[in-house]
Amino acid sequence: MPQIDVKQLSQAKANVTLTENLLVQAIEKATSDPSLAQEALKQAAGEISLALATVTQVQNGAKES
DSSP: OOOOOHHHHHHHHHHHHHHHHHHHHHHHHTTTOHHHHHHHHHHHHHHHHHHHHHHHHHHHHHHHO
16 A cells, blocks of 8 residues: 655645745735735745645655555
8 A cells, every 4th residue: 555655745735835825925915015926926836836846756655655
């Protein structure tokens, strides 16, 4: 039976939670501080990439087990 790396999945979940917070910040600042909103979007995109990479690692690790 494949093993799922719960620690890595928890990290991916943390990345997604941070992404959600950054997107909320971007929405809130979209009109009052567009440069801050843009920075929050850049950070959110990075967190999404990290979460996706982590989930892919977990999937690949589970296939190999």
